[in-house]
Amino acid sequence: MLQHGEWECKLNTVGACAINTWPDVNDHFKFIHCVESLSDDGKYREWKTCFKKLKLDPKQVTECFTGELGHKLELQYADEIGALKPPHEYVPWVVVDGKPLKEDFANFVSYVCKAYKGSKVPQACVGLSLNQDSAKPFNNVCYKEDNNAKSKSKVSKSM
Template sequence: MASSRTESRTLCFSLLPCLLLFALFTPTSSSARTLPSDSGKVSLALYYESLCPYSANFIVNYLVKLFEDDLISIVDLKLSPWGNAKLRSNDTFSCQHGPSECLLNTVEACAIKIWPALNDHFPFIYCIESLVYEHKYPQWESCYEKLGLDSKPIAECYSSGLGKELELQYAAETSALQPPHQYVPWVVVDGLPIYEDYENFLTYVCNAYNGTAALKACSKLSLNTIQKASTKSTLSVGCNEGKMPALFGRIRSTLISWMRQMNMAIWI
């Protein structure tokens, strides 16, 4: 075991110059980046669209894990429901999956505004995305009754035009991303996108965290996580309007995933 660890470290150091050179020629810094949190927590941003099946799957089956083992206590989570929507003339916009997606993007934006605490708006968004995942999104209004919420604030936000203003703000945030998003879900940890490896975002969160509050929860990310990462397909990574991710983004994602696996193997 000691020999294996030594070989892993040696391999990492031998490739370090190449990785550093690659990082230098890959744009990662800009005033438009989602910067690390100044609260001591890890900044985690999700750029998504409501009817993208990949977004729904990520929220329902992966992002929700933040609330297990209290990992949410070390994270500043920001949700941005815009995705691949397009601005048109006179501040109008169209959405990749049609008018229903524009409606639900706006509804979820209103929820974030009206119930700003994560513990208040996330259950509502999770409920909607669960219905999307189950192909039952026309029943989204049932989430009010399920969660005991008043529907009037959301309806007023949508009908008053506030929801549209919120969406335009999310449009500006998404279009200003550096590097630009290539598909959704687009996950950014402490200012850096993790590309196709977004399903393993918890490992990036744990690696970025410098405190001790979540050590027990992070230690549960073991060989099972590594095995899932090593067998993951990169042929379909998200909703991207039929465009394959940029080559450098895919290469960088592979390198980041490999380095993460090496770190995990050394820990184990």
């Protein structure tokens, strides 16, 4: 479902292609963050400048984006989103340990730390309060349209 227009769809495909090209989050995150930042500033068409800014080879991402693979990846992610239980109500829809964080997604690190089962505590969790109930919800979400096709959109921050 296209929620926020043509550029959101295009840039979602760019992000999917970046993840496919550089599967390690340490590799694709900076690129996607760069694209998101441009999008936040209304500079959607300038996404390719992120390659030069980050000294990345654009070939694989560009070929993916303009080819069949980009479309295939976008459909794959759409299927994954469609299979969420409970279904997502808005974006971003963050799930930790099978539980949606609802509008408290800004505190996801606390949830991840609470769910972590390993023996070595990750640095991000050291000294962190794990009481999510005291967390203040972040209300910068964008709702899907309801069954009456009446928009419930709030401020949208999307790719």
